[in-house]
Amino acid sequence: MTTRLRNANPCDGCALRRVKCEQGKPCHECLIRGIECTALRTRKKRGPKGGVRTTTKDKVERFQESIKNDQSCTIETTTPRPSSLPSYRIPLPEYARILNISKRPVSSIWIVINPEHLLTKISENSEDYESHALAAALCAATIAQLRLPEHAGPLNTTSSHQFARECLQLRELYDYRESYSLSSALIPFFMHVYHSNGNKLRTAGLFLRESVTQVQLMQLGYPETYAHLSQSEQSLRLRIYWLVLITERTYSAQHGLQAVLQVIDVFPDIQDDMADERRLQAFVCLTRLFAYLESNLTAFSSNQPPLERQKLVSYQAALCLDSHDHVAREAQRVDLFVTRQWIRLILWEYTARHFAMSCYPDDEAFSLYLPVKIGHKMLSNFSMVTNAAIKTHGYGIELKVFRLADAMLDIIACTPFSAHGNACTTFRGWEGLRIST
Incomplete structure (x- = not known):
């Protein structure tokens, strides 16, 4: 057997085909394939090409330098500059302007915060993010509740939307979910007010649930847990x-939900530095009204047994009294009156679902025409107060008024035509009120 020696320098054909090139001219492969055996290609040097890799060190150094530059830029952007406010921060004069407005009519409703004290806190400490968030939420709620021009302002101006957005941005600067302070309950409450007046009811409901949860976590419904605090703090x-x-x-009453917080037998003290006695007295009267609105009255369906007939009669009779309304200011007087009639209407709706109703009952609690009587009272009261006293209550009073109007429409639709007289007259007056508001 003849041994063929391998050619150390393969010909062009064998190199291209990557096969063994045996010695000889022509080589064995070229001979059997009938092709010309040539060696025209330039032989390349074996091993690493290009000599010493002098650029590697330069590339590593450039990469390390870029990392250092990125880190220095990050530190510079995250470190606040004492000479200027962050880009999202609304100027303090704008806060002062809206907080000053909130002291007047709204403070009659929200007597849980001192705007002057809050303004002092955010003025003295720019890094008190929770107080800033509370101020932003209060400003957004004030603008929306009072329907100020800033409520419908463009996004690039100091509007209620901008205050609400700033509130959310500020909350991200601290661990607000773990905050254990009264502000942690008030911030979502005011955001609820803002979104309710912006007709974002689902968003408003979520913020309200957050506020309810914070109140529960702080056990504010158990006064004995903070009995060691001062009288004003309690x-x-x-x-x-x-x-x-x-x-x-x-x-909950407007959306058919089960209420979570329970009525307690302890009411706020009417002697306090935050508000005068008249306003606190009116607020306490308002809280006592809601003692009649039991939690199973707000839900469309409830597993609890229905209220007793006599209890409904006594509730309606008690709600007809207005022993302290006259001592309140006009805006609070409107709130007390409308709330009282609204709760009477909810009681009537509950009664109609569980008991037989009549056009001529022994007690008006079981009268089919009770909403008409309530409507007469409300129109009579509205004719004696200013429009500003009504509008101060914003979205909340609108809901209560329209609920009564809906009940009257149902009565008109379900009663014989001959009985429409008083109901139709009242509803026409109601339409005029709706247009004016």
């Missing part, structure tokens, strides 16, 4: 609890 906590409870009962 009164403030009770006002916050009742304010959130009232708001939750109102929202």
